[in-house]
Amino acid sequence: MNRICKRMLAAVTALALTGGAASGIVLAAGMGNMGGMGGMKMGPMPKHLPKPGKPIHYTVARPLIKYSNSEGMLMGHGKHKSVMFMGHNIHMVIIAVEPGSPDQTFEIHKLVDPKLTVPAGANITLTILNMDYGPGMIHGVIIGKAQPPYKTVVPVPVPGQIAEIPLTMPRTAKSIKKSNYYFGTTTFKAPGTPGTYYYLCQMPGHAKAGMYGKFVVTP
Ligand SMILES: [Cu+2]
Incomplete structure (x- = not known):
């Protein structure tokens, strides 16, 4: 639980409730990239989901969670683990505060705030699923050039911003x-040339508290 004033919370809640930028999403991209890659398994992606902004039940969210924990290839060891995405069409599912994870973190493959790598020029579909619980546990994601350390309020768009998902509300029970x-x-x-970007949560205080990771575009 981070300390933010009630007025700010009301403002971002209103912002969150305006819903996602995209509608009628078909979540079918990114399948099949990893065929034949050693030991990689991909969970089945739900082909259709309701419009972002409307909550989905756990039974609908579960395939997304499974996908988040299986898509991409785990690289490295220990603290240097990263998740590498390959191919021209990528779908990545990032979870905001998977139950059991520290507050104000992102999870993919159950790794906390891992480095993510994607090939230059890839078409990326990015989904965030907010699994956090409690008032103020609102999360979104922005990808850009803004580097840590972050101030409490990160002005958006950030420098070199390439992606944004508006704030999403915490789970309902x-x-x-x-x-x-x-x-x-x-x-x-993804940008056409290699470079280092960061994904971060735009909810005031969250990136400052550590809710960010590296997003690396590789040749
Ligand atoms: Cu957040």
């Missing part, structure tokens, strides 16, 4: 299985 979940999706093209 304490019970993980009985809960509904908010998510958001965006599509963007």
